[in-house]
Amino acid sequence: MLNDIQKHILEMVADLKGTGEGAINIRSDGQKAFRRNTENIVIESKTDKDGIDIRIAPHTHQEHVHIPVVVTESGRKDLVYNDFYIGDYADVTIVAGCGIHNCGDCDSEHNGLHTFHVGKFAKVKYTEKHYGDGEGSGKRILNPQTVLYLEEGASVTLETTQIRGVDDTKRYTKVVCQGPNSEIIVRENLLTHNDQRADSEMDIFLNGEDSKAQVISRSVAQDNSTQVFYPRVEGNCKCFGHVQCDAIIMGSSKVRAIPEITCNHVDASLIHEAAIGRIAGEQILKLMTLGMTPEEAEAKILEGFLR
């Protein structure tokens, strides 16, 4: 049975009211709180370490899996290994995400290591939201690691969002497009404030003929927060990759973006772009001419930027 705080966090990280429909596994303070399997999606606890295996049958059509994590116990350090096996031709949406509510003085931490084995011509949308709240002085720390292996024709859209509340994040993403015509799209949205720190490191290997990668990172750093982006794309065959990092810097924040592209094949076509800057004064002025206050204008610009 979930309490109100846990229910609120579930809504924030997984848009879940209650337990919704479809396959679901809710982990709360290191324990399985709720699980439901479907005919095509089976979730099982690991026997050798903490975590779950999620097996999605081939040809599963437009089903959802929710695997949210809730941490409400101050001082908890959670480490979980989740492995996804997605069958050939499956078409699924996976919603993960972690919310920490810390009312105590000790740091609360969740480390989620997710590995995806995406079968031939499977189509996956993976959404991961991070959220933190609570009045305690203890930090809310989230360190996700996501590794994906894509077979022939597989297509994955990875959307990660962290908007406020998380004090410290070290994110690592590794994608191996090993099959021909496999495709990865990564969309990262991040907002840090106060003294928060967020590091995002990424390795994408384009090994399959005509594989594609697109990385779109949008971030806003406010107050004294710090962000570091280090996306690396390696093209080892005829392939296409595009990395775009855009950041808005505000207050006394600091942002580093270090996109790196490596071509190891004459037909590998890789592009990177990075831009860091403040909100343009003309943008604020334009919205003010439409009746907004400077504060409302700024909020509107950030809302669109991080959408």
Next chain:
Amino acid sequence: MLEIKNLSYRVEGEDGPVDILKNVSLNIEDKKFVVITGPNGGGKTSMARAIMGIYQPTGGQILWNGTDITNLSVTDRARMGISYGFQQPPRFKGMKVRDLLTVAAGEKISHDQACSYLTKVGLCARDYIDRDVDSSLSGGEVKRIEIATILARKSELMIFDEPEAGIDLWSFARLTETFKEIHDKKEATILIISHQERIIRLADEIVLIAGGSLSDRGTVEEIYPKIIADTVSSCNMLEVNNKC
């Protein structure tokens, strides 16, 4: 009514103060269509920006419907019914055309309403309504979306700064029809900075600003021939000077 009294705007240049506007006085009556024209660098945009509150004048007064708005913010003036279409509008990463029109309208607008504003500026609504107002759009497209936001705002006073700039001939023709329609229906007071004859000919009144001063004003019939004569004379002078 818009009343501009002895408006001055001075900025610090490299070689000392520069007077951009010098004691300009001008009244614009409600529902009139006024075109401000004149040579580049004459102070037209500065005057429009001062009316909107983007530039703070260094002297004089601006009254809107009898209220002194000289020291009011851009936001306050917008809420009092003044809008301003930028000559080079900014782009917004991640903001949809529909969102910008909604902000302009100040309330939720229907799909059909949003589309009608885009149609009035010569854009096929279906192709643009869900696009981001970012660098994927050309300068002309962003400019027309900018004008659509002014239409959506439905202000009492609409100021457009060179609305023709960057717009193709076909869209420009549609745009002039829209300005004429607003004027014919008496929907707003229109103040347009323009050098385009087709826009100038729509105006009830032409105001000529040059060298920071109001140098002439009158109807199209009174002013336009003078502008043409001045232009020919300037060209001749330029030719003579260049020969020297």
